[in-house]
Amino acid sequence: MRSILQIISLLALIALTLPSVIFLAGNMELNTVKWLMLVATIVWFVTATGWMWKDNGTESQQAG
Amino acid sequence: MPGLNDLYPNSIGWVVAVAVVGGLIAIVAAYGYQTVAKFANVAAPWMVLVFLVFGFVGLRQFIEATGTEVGSMGDLWGLAKTEIWKGGPPQEGQVKFTFWHVTFFAWFCNMAMHIGMSDLSVFRFARKSWYAIASSAGMYVGHFMAWISASILYAYQLHLNPADTDVLPGPLAYRAAGLVGLLCVIIAGWTTANPTIYRAGLAFQALAPKSSRFKVTLITGAIATIAGMFPAIAMKLLGFVALYGLVLMPMGAVIFVDFWLIRKFGLQSYYAELSKRAFNWAAGLAWLVTLSICLVLVKLGWIIDKLVSWGVFTMSDRLQWIKDTFTVQIFFVSLPGWFVAALLYIVLSKLYQRKIRPTE
Numbered sequence: 001m002r003s004i005l006q007i008i009s010l011l012a013l014i015a016l017t018l019p020s021v022i023f024l025a026g027n028m029e030l031n032t033v034k035w036l037m038l039v040a041t042i043v044w045f046v047t048a049t050g051w052m053w054k055d056n057g058t059e060s061q062q063a064g
Numbered sequence: 065m066p067g068l069n070d071l072y073p074n075s076i077g078w079v080v081a082v083a084v085v086g087g088l089i090a091i092v093a094a095y096g097y098q099t100v101a102k103f104a105n106v107a108a109p110w111m112v113l114v115f116l117v118f119g120f121v122g123l124r125q126f127i128e129a130t131g132t133e134v135g136s137m138g139d140l141w142g143l144a145k146t147e148i149w150k151g152g153p154p155q156e157g158q159v160k161f162t163f164w165h166v167t168f169f170a171w172f173c174n175m176a177m178h179i180g181m182s183d184l185s186v187f188r189f190a191r192k193s194w195y196a197i198a199s200s201a202g203m204y205v206g207h208f209m210a211w212i213s214a215s216i217l218y219a220y221q222l223h224l225n226p227a228d229t230d231v232l233p234g235p236l237a238y239r240a241a242g243l244v245g246l247l248c249v250i251i252a253g254w255t256t257a258n259p260t261i262y263r264a265g266l267a268f269q270a271l272a273p274k275s276s277r278f279k280v281t282l283i284t285g286a287i288a289t290i291a292g293m294f295p296a297i298a299m300k301l302l303g304f305v306a307l308y309g310l311v312l313m314p315m316g317a318v319i320f321v322d323f324w325l326i327r328k329f330g331l332q333s334y335y336a337e338l339s340k341r342a343f344n345w346a347a348g349l350a351w352l353v354t355l356s357i358c359l360v361l362v363k364l365g366w367i368i369d370k371l372v373s374w375g376v377f378t379m380s381d382r383l384q385w386i387k388d389t390f391t392v393q394i395f396f397v398s399l400p401g402w403f404v405a406a407l408l409y410i411v412l413s414k415l416y417q418r419k420i421r422p423t424e
Contacts (some may be wrong), residue, residue, distance in 0.1 A: 017113050020120040034242030052106045
């Protein structure tokens with residue numbers, strides 16, 4: 001489960017950035033870029049929280 | 065919203081907005097900010113990439129607005145030089161920022177944390193020394209890259225309307241990346257402010273160890289919030305940050321020398337503790353003398369002008385040369401200042417530790 005979440009969150013980061021590169025190349029509208037970034041952001045926060053939050057919690061418990 | 069040259073709050077809306085945001089940040093920091101720290105960890109990779117996107121979007125907007133054909137790095141360089149960072153006179157009352165101002169300021173604007181060692185309040189929890197590399201991520205990604213992107217967006221705003229000189233991060237980010245841009249600005253501000261208030265609270269608590277960290281952090285947050293309401297501080301952030309970094313910088317040099325170098329000179333680290341003294345005069349003097357030297361260098365032009373106006377000196381070519389050559393802007397004085405403080409601490413420790421032997 002953790003690996004799947006990590007792969008999806010990595011793909012979300014790519015989806016966040018790639019549209020702006022395509023826009024820079026002149027092959028996409030800015031509005032489309034903004035919508036894709038919004039979707040990628042939602043996916044990132046949902047999936048990354050799933051594995052990063054737990055990691056941090058474990059870390060602070062160990063530190064404490 | 066107040067302008068760059070305002071001194072006092074100019075609307076109820078501004079005061080309420082600062083009070084609400086400052087109050088929330090202080091409350092979260094007082095509770096220990098662990099949740100915000102976790103959230104910041106999740107947001108960090110996303111935030112860095114959104115900064116990068118700002119740059120890409122701004123660049124494309126410039127290409128379209130100017131009709132530039134970009135087929136090579138040379139074309140891109142030409143666009144950057146002639147349209148984006150083309151220079152020009154500074155706004156009235158503002159210092160003209162050159163390439164070196166930006167470079168030094170991006171490096172040193174968090175000097176209080178990195179060079180002044182405020183980072184130690186957070187890094188005390190680090191289990192490996194290389195965790196300190198996190199500071200460089202803040203500087204090189206958070207400052208250099210983010211500022212380059214932000215400057216493209218602002219230059220584009222000026223390109224569209226040269227009279228529109230308002231520096232409003234929210235609308236700039238929203239125009240470039242929509243809701244995601246706006247969210248990025250809010251989260252970036254939030255995750256920067258919280259650790260700052262938290263460690264400021266810790267620092268004040270160190271002065272009165274029996275006081276409650278919760279209360280001290282709230283009081284610290286309240287002071288910072290009230291200060292933030294005054295544009296005299298909030299809108300002069302560059303100079304203010306340079307000044308408070310300057311105040312802490314000599315003590316950072318003292319800590320560095322005391323930990324890493326001083327034994328190589330046959331001297332003792334932690335001398336105050338060893339000699340059971342509450343005050344290490346070598347450290348105190350190194351701080352005070354360095355700060356005095358730096359302030360004199362920053363204010364040298366003003367001091368010479370005053371002395372000339374009082375008739376103490378007459379302005380000559382030589383005096384003018386001294387004024388022009390040795391007056392240093394506050395943004396640049398801290399780098400030489402660090403070495404002055406380090407050298408002074410070693411020399412003063414040589415004298416101080418010879419005079420006062422540790423009581424074993």
